[in-house]
Amino acid sequence: MAILNIIKVGDPALRKTSRPIDKITDRIRILAADMIETMHEAEGAGLAAPQVGVLRRMVVIETEEEETYVLINPEITERCGRQRNVEGCLSVPGEWGITDRPETVTVKYTDLDGEEQTLSGSDLLARAICHELDHLEGKLFIDDAIMIHEDDAMDIMFGDLDPQEIVDDVEGGEDEQ
Numbered sequence: 001m002a003i004l005n006i007i008k009v010g011d012p013a014l015r016k017t018s019r020p021i022d023k024i025t026d027r028i029r030i031l032a033a034d035m036i037e038t039m040h041e042a043e044g045a046g047l048a049a050p051q052v053g054v055l056r057r058m059v060v061i062e063t064e065e066e067e068t069y070v071l072i073n074p075e076i077t078e079r080c081g082r083q084r085n086v087e088g089c090l091s092v093p094g095e096w097g098i099t100d101r102p103e104t105v106t107v108k109y110t111d112l113d114g115e116e117q118t119l120s121g122s123d124l125l126a127r128a129i130c131h132e133l134d135h136l137e138g139k140l141f142i143d144d145a146i147m148i149h150e151d152d153a154m155d156i157m158f159g160d161l162d163p164q165e166i167v168d169d170v171e172g173g174e175d176e177q
């Protein structure tokens, strides 16, 4: 197994649409294992194949319970509610932003054995699924986020700051509803 190089914002590969995987070959299995190792080494909650320069529709995700999923050709089939929280990306190091994501999503995908699966997640898992799937469309979180200072990002992550307060500041206290 190998630690792969994570490409960074500015690399045109991050802006391309990834192609479906029609056959789960040994190459795909090795790529999945390498992506998991790379995600762990980088301490990320997810990684998409285009982030390691491979324009194929596969992402790896790790839940807060440290369960790891490999999602091949994933498609979101259900979105419920809304959450507003802080987000970062291994391809955009040191940058943080507040994004709106569904509170809960369900994704259908093919696993490494070629079996159809579904995964539902809320909170962090829902955010990770949406974030990683966006990479397959060439989309980055910075496209829609309200970018914030790293100190504020850490405060939000540790529960010391409500992301809504920052959004209110940025929007001049206007109620966005």
Ligand SMILES: [Zn+2]
Binding pocket: 088, 089, 090, 091, 131, 132, 135
């Ligand atoms: Zn990312």
